[in-house]
Amino acid sequence: MNRVRFAPSPTGYLHIGSARTALFNYLFARSTKGKFLVRVEDTDKDRSTEESTRSILDGLKWLGFEPDEEIIFQSGNAGQHRAAALRLLEEGKAYRDFTPKGDVSDSDVKARIAERAREQGAEKDLRDNPYRDLDRSESDRRADAGEPFAVRLRVSEEGNTAFEDSVYGLQERDHSEIEDLVLLRSDGHPLYNLAVVCDDLEMGITHVIRGQDHLTNTHKQILIYKALGEEPPQFAHLPLILAPGGKKLSKRHHGEIVSLTTYRDKGFVAGAFRNFLALLGWSPKSEQEIMDLAALVDTFSLEGINRSNAVFNFDANNPRRWTDDKALWMNAEYIRTMPLDKLIPLVREELRGEKLWREEYDDEEKGWFEAVITVIRERYFTLKDFSEQGRAFFSEDFDHDPAAVKKHLAKKPELEQWLPEFADRLESLEDFSHDPIYEAANKFCEDKEIKLGVLLNGARVVVTGQAVGPSMITAFELLGRDRSVMRLRSKIAWNE
RNA sequence: GGCGCAUUCGUCUAGUGGUUAGGACGCAAGGUUCUCAACCUUGAAACAGGGGUUCAAUUCCCCUAUGCGCUACCA
Numbered sequence: 172m173n174r175v176r177f178a179p180s181p182t183g184y185l186h187i188g189s190a191r192t193a194l195f196n197y198l199f200a201r202s203t204k205g206k207f208l209v210r211v212e213d214t215d216k217d218r219s220t221e222e223s224t225r226s227i228l229d230g231l232k233w234l235g236f237e238p239d240e241e242i243i244f245q246s247g248n249a250g251q252h253r254a255a256a257l258r259l260l261e262e263g264k265a266y267r268d269f270t271p272k273g274d275v276s277d278s279d280v281k282a283r284i285a286e287r288a289r290e291q292g293a294e295k296d297l298r299d300n301p302y303r304d305l306d307r308s309e310s311d312r313r314a315d316a317g318e319p320f321a322v323r324l325r326v327s328e329e330g331n332t333a334f335e336d337s338v339y340g341l342q343e344r345d346h347s348e349i350e351d352l353v354l355l356r357s358d359g360h361p362l363y364n365l366a367v368v369c370d371d372l373e374m375g376i377t378h379v380i381r382g383q384d385h386l387t388n389t390h391k392q393i394l395i396y397k398a399l400g401e402e403p404p405q406f407a408h409l410p411l412i413l414a415p416g417g418k419k420l421s422k423r424h425h426g427e428i429v430s431l432t433t434y435r436d437k438g439f440v441a442g443a444f445r446n447f448l449a450l451l452g453w454s455p456k457s458e459q460e461i462m463d464l465a466a467l468v469d470t471f472s473l474e475g476i477n478r479s480n481a482v483f484n485f486d487a488n489n490p491r492r493w494t495d496d497k498a499l500w501m502n503a504e505y506i507r508t509m510p511l512d513k514l515i516p517l518v519r520e521e522l523r524g525e526k527l528w529r530e531e532y533d534d535e536e537k538g539w540f541e542a543v544i545t546v547i548r549e550r551y552f553t554l555k556d557f558s559e560q561g562r563a564f565f566s567e568d569f570d571h572d573p574a575a576v577k578k579h580l581a582k583k584p585e586l587e588q589w590l591p592e593f594a595d596r597l598e599s600l601e602d603f604s605h606d607p608i609y610e611a612a613n614k615f616c617e618d619k620e621i622k623l624g625v626l627l628n629g630a631r632v633v634v635t636g637q638a639v640g641p642s643m644i645t646a647f648e649l650l651g652r653d654r655s656v657m658r659l660r661s662k663i664a665w666n667e
Numbered sequence: 668g669g670c671g672c673a674u675u676c677g678u679c680u681a682g683u684g685g686u687u688a689g690g691a692c693g694c695a696a697g698g699u700u701c702u703c704a705a706c707c708u709u710g711a712a713a714c715a716g717g718g719g720u721u722c723a724a725u726u727c728c729c730c731u732a733u734g735c736g737c738u739a740c741c742a
Contacts, residue, residue, distance in 0.1 A: 180742050215742060272740055280739055288738075289668045321740050339672070348670055348738085356740040363742050387671055387737040410673080410735095417734050447679095450691090454680055458690050477680080480735060484678040484692090497679065497692040507705075550704035579702085612701085627701035639703035 173205030173377045177231070178245075178367070180212040181223035183422065184430040185230035187483070188382065188412045191448045195409060196380045197236045198449070198471040208374060209238040212245045214366055219246075230431040233441050235464060243374065245366055252361030252369045255399060256322045256354040264398040265354055267310050267320040268302045272357050297350040298328050322355035324391075324398060332390045332397075337407035337473045339383075344390040352391050364388065368395045376404050380473075383408045383480075407473050410452045411480045420483060428485060428494055438553030439498075440517060443505035447498040451481045461504060503552040511541060518544055518557050525558040527565040543649050546641045563635040564649065571664040575638030579628040580664060586629040587665055589619060593626065594659035603652040609644045634658045 177193040179185065200207035209231065213219040228242070259265035288295070302310070303325065314320060326349050333343040354365045361369075371379060386408045396403040414420040420429050427433040434444050446462055454477065455462070455470040462470070486492040492499075506514065522528035532540040547561045563569040580586055596611050597603070616623050627643040634655060635646060647655045 178742095182742080212742065218741085268740085270740090280741080284738055285668065287668090295669075323740095342671080344670075350738080353740050358740080360740080362740070367742090382736095383672070384736055385742095408672090413735075415678085419735080450679060452679090456681070458681085460679095460691055479673050481680090482678060492693095495678075495692085500692055503704090552704095575702095622701080624701040631702065637702090641703090643701060 173200060173203045174208060174375050175200050175205060175378050175380055176208040176210050176371070176374060176376055177236075178210045178212050178370075178381070179227050180215065180218075181220060181227060182215065182218040183223055184432055185227045186420075186422075186429050187431055187434075187448065188420065188429075189227075190230060190234060190431045191412065191451060192380065192382055192409060193231055193236055194234065194445060194448055195453065195471075195476070198467055199378065199380055199407075199473065200239070201468040202471045205377070206239040207236065208240050208243070208376075210243040210245060210370060210374065212363075212366070214245050214249070214361065214363070216246070226432065230435075233431070233435050234445050235441060243370065245370055248366070248370055248373065249361055251373065252366050253355060253359060255369050256361065256365060259324065259354065259398050260322055263307075263325070265322050265324050266303055266305070266351075267314060268300060268323045268351075268353070269305075269313060269318055269320045270300070270302065272319070272321070297326075297347065300351060303351065319357040321353050321357045323351040323353050324394060326351050326394055332393050334389065334393055334403065334406060336386070336389075337378075337405060338410075338476045339386065339408055339478060342386065342389070344387070349390060349394065352394075354395075364391050365395060368392050368399070371404060372396075372399070372401055378405045378407060380407045380409065383411055407476070410477050412451055413480050413482050415482060415484055415486075417480070417482060425487070428483075428487075434494070434498075437493075438521065438555035439502050440505045440509070440514075440554065442509070443502040444498065446505075447495070447501045450497075451483070452477045461501070461508075499552055506551050506554070507548050511545065514548065515541070515544065517554055521554045521557050522565060525562075527558055527562065529565075539649070546645055546649065549641065550639070560637060560640070563637070567654075569636045571632060571636040572638060575632045575636070576664055578638055579632045583625055583629060585619075586625070587662075589615075589621075589626065590629060590633055591660045593630070594656045597647070597652060597659070598656045600652070603648070605644055605648050608647050612644065630659060633661065633664045636664075 175196045177189075177196045179189055179193075197207045199205070209228075211224055211227075213224070231237075256265060260267065300323070302320075303323075327346055329346060331343050331345045332349075333341065336342050352364060353362055355361055389406055389408075393403045412420055414425055418424070422429055431444075435441070442463055445464065446460075446467070449462065449467050449471075450460060453471075453475050456475055457470070459466070459470075483495055484497075485494045519528060519532070522532075529536070543561075543564050544557075547557070547564065551557065551560065558565075593612070593615050596615055597608065600607050600611060612623060612626060616626050619626075628638075631640055631643050631646070632638060634643075634650065640646060650658075
């Protein structure tokens with residue numbers, strides 16, 4: 172049985188790239204009847220926080236990915252990692268490095284790597300560590316004397332490692348390109364590459380599906396598997412998600428757009444965002460694009476994964492395009508087509524958050540509420556729209572859009588008289604339903620010799636505060652006689 | 668610097684040794700309409716560049732360019 176894991180490090184929010192990695196792991200597990208596991212890689216104790224862990228787990232839950240087994244915390248396995256390193260030391264597959272630990276300031280490591288590499292040029296020798304061939308008894312003696320040491324894997328100078336990546340195909344790397352990597356820090360803490368290998372072994376992971384940024388390091392991990400006398404799992408690396416222009420998508424440069432929680436907070440339907448994410452770097456090879464979780468599980472396979480990085484397209488300077496157009500479109504598509512009983516709970520949450528929810532909507536006004544949602548959801552893009560654009564349906568306390576006032580009221584000052592007059596006609600209607608309201612509106616416009624649009628557009632601004640919205644006849648019907656009449660007579664919009 | 672990976676419309680992508688290079692989002696035009704969406708019709712829009720191989724290359728090979736990744740006693 173296949174076993175895969177999603178292994179986030181809790182050093183911040185859940186990045187959308189990580190969310191997609193989790194998605195692909197989940198889909199792979201479900202589509203092959205395997206297990207989806209979660210392992211929190213909290214070994215960097217300086218940067219890991221509980222808050223981050225919680226936020227990541229919340230994000231996974233929101234997307235619908237519950238782990239099949241208990242969540243593993245990597246920090247709890249440090250003892251085993253250390254034991255593995257010591258075993259390799261014992262077997263001579265690793266050695267003690269007594270070089271004093273240098274100061275590593277995190278910020279400029281990349282620059283220093285490049286700098287050092289430039290100096291070495293092509294002449295570099297990754298096996299020039301003076302302790303690599305230190306006499307064993309001498310090494311033991313110094314260790315016993317309490318001298319601190321790091322443990323490094325003894326990588327052979329000849330040959331290469333190779334593996335078949337499910338996405339990128341055959342990967343080979345000469346050992347001469349791989350340094351004797353550190354397994355254990357001089358303070359006794361295991362390092363990432365060792366920890367992942369040990370944990371994946373321990374958890375019985377059969378397929379490692381992760382970001383392409385790990386592709387080159389996979390060779391190091393394979394070396395560790397070999398040294399431990401174990402078979403490496405199957406690897407599948409995923410293309411990355413980039414920012415417009417092909418740049419790295421980072422919190423520092425792109426802010427909250429990279430955080431999954433942003434999408435939840437800005438009114439995304441989880442299924443819609445999940446659907447969008449699935450299409451970034453993976454293709455079902457069909458023209459079907461709208462897919463719920465079951466459909467994704469049905470069609471998912473590693474073969475459909477792309478090799479080139481995908482650009483997450485958005486415009487930081489344009490509020491209307493704060494995130495990818497297609498994501499927004501897909502969210503709208505979900506909002507207007509998803510089953511009402513799936514949508515209602517989401518709208519309820521949104522209205523509750525904005526203090527617009529009334530318990531009656533779940534009870535004696537359920538029918539009315541559903542009718543309203545059915546009508547207004549047609550033109551909404553996010554769940555936020557229900558409380559913002561749709562506010563007038565749930566509250567008397569709503570604003571009048573200045574642009575709408577200008578466009579439909581200011582240009583027709585006569586409406587200030589006409590709208591209350593029209594209110595009188597509505598008030599006297601025997602049957603306050605669609606057709607009679609429509610007839611009344613037409614009759615009124617005939618009397619005043621104006622186009623229907625003039626009346627209804629003006630009414631929309633006064634009654635809903637908006638220039639756009641559902642058919643005004645339907646809106647009157649939904650709001651009911653009293654509220655319609657009252658708002659038509661109101662001078663608020665005229666005085667603002 | 669070294670090593671690795673990638674490159675089809677603006678973006679996400681399909682695809683093939685011979686195709687009118689397909690779809691989606693977005694964009695534009697038209698229809699519909701009380702507004703705006705939705706919907707329908709139509710349109711503009713791509714094989715990074717250069718060499719090969721081949722009867723034929725977007726597809727196979729090489730080089731260049733560009734981008735990304737890794738190169739840490741970070742994960």
